[in-house]
Amino acid sequence: MTLKIAIPNKGSLAIAASEILRESGYRQRDDPKQLTLIDTDNDVEFFYLRPRDIALYVGEGTLDAGITGRDLLRDSGAKADEALTLGFGRSTFRFAGPVGRYAEAADVAGTRIATSYVGIVRAFLEERGLDATVTRLDGAVETSIQLGVADVIADVVETGATLRQAGLETFGEPLLQSEAVLITRAGADHPAGFEVFRRRVEGVLVARGYVMMDYDIAEAHLERAVELTPGIESPTIAPLNREGWVAVRAMVPRAGSQRLMDQLWDLGARGILQTDIHACRL
Ligand SMILES: Nc1ncnc2c1ncn2[C@@H]1O[C@H](COP(=O)(O)OP(=O)(O)OP(=O)(O)O)[C@@H](O)[C@H]1O
Numbered sequence: 001m002t003l004k005i006a007i008p009n010k011g012s013l014a015i016a017a018s019e020i021l022r023e024s025g026y027r028q029r030d031d032p033k034q035l036t037l038i039d040t041d042n043d044v045e046f047f048y049l050r051p052r053d054i055a056l057y058v059g060e061g062t063l064d065a066g067i068t069g070r071d072l073l074r075d076s077g078a079k080a081d082e083a084l085t086l087g088f089g090r091s092t093f094r095f096a097g098p099v100g101r102y103a104e105a106a107d108v109a110g111t112r113i114a115t116s117y118v119g120i121v122r123a124f125l126e127e128r129g130l131d132a133t134v135t136r137l138d139g140a141v142e143t144s145i146q147l148g149v150a151d152v153i154a155d156v157v158e159t160g161a162t163l164r165q166a167g168l169e170t171f172g173e174p175l176l177q178s179e180a181v182l183i184t185r186a187g188a189d190h191p192a193g194f195e196v197f198r199r200r201v202e203g204v205l206v207a208r209g210y211v212m213m214d215y216d217i218a219e220a221h222l223e224r225a226v227e228l229t230p231g232i233e234s235p236t237i238a239p240l241n242r243e244g245w246v247a248v249r250a251m252v253p254r255a256g257s258q259r260l261m262d263q264l265w266d267l268g269a270r271g272i273l274q275t276d277i278h279a280c281r282l
Pocket residue numbers: 008010011012013051068069070071072089090091139156157158159178179
């Protein structure tokens with residue numbers, strides 16, 4: 001059976017979602033107006049949909065899996081689970097109001113809140129036992145305060161630039177930390193082929209977080225060097241033509257790899273090379 005996967009058709013998640021699938025070896029559309037695409041080699045059909053709707057399709061089991069934002073998944077109330085966090089589309093979901101007017105989340109009690117994420121806001125109010133009027137707007141919610149429609153907004157904040165422009169500031173703790181997630185139907189067995197799909201995408205995510213480190217070092221310093229680069233299982237050690245020296249190869253986290261090269265150099269390693277990994281299965 002062909003695996004049916006939903007991908008954001010536009011908005012903040014669309015480009016990065018298609019990119020990670022392409023890197024994972026799947027065909028992706030070249031034309032942003034294309035609605036569906038069949039990858040016959042991998043027996044997968046992709047459906048390009050609004051990320052807000054993707055949670056619903058997957059929750060109902062119409063589609064096998066999809067990529068959407070955690071905030072949109074929560075907001076929809078769809079019965080879908082996160083199978084993988086994808087590391088892009090990061091944002092926070094927060095209350096904001098005119099600068100200096102509100103201090104903590106409980107201050108929203110009795111206000112008029114404008115938001116595109118009514119589900120998240122209502123759930124938060126209920127959990128805290130707070131009462132407020134929630135108005136659903138499609139977008140540009142920041143402007144609703146200036147226009148007198150709301151006292152407070154609850155919205156996605158990434159850089160905070162939009163809030164500043166509107167003369168607003170966040171207050172209270174974030175309601176949610178969001179990022180793009182791969183989702184499947186809650187409580188159901190994964191459909192055939194899904195595990196392979198998940199593993200391929202995970203392989204790209206891991207590859208993005210690691211680099212390959214190669215270097216030559218005198219055997220006398222090998223033990224210390226291996227402590228610095230333990231690899232995933234264990235580093236590969238190969239003999240060198242030069243007496244008393246070996247070549248070492250190990251995967252290391254991308255973060256801090258430059259510092260690691262400095263440390264290896266100080267230890268006496270030479271010919272230190274860092275290369276990108278594009279995909280892996282560990
Ligand atoms: N700067 C951002 N603005 C909006 N959404 C963002 C941002 N950064 C990450 N996201 C995430 O993208 C998802 C929203 O997807 P959506 O397709 O609605 O994006 P959008 O950029 O708001 O698109 P639209 O053009 O329809 O407003 C949410 O999961 C949200 O957390």
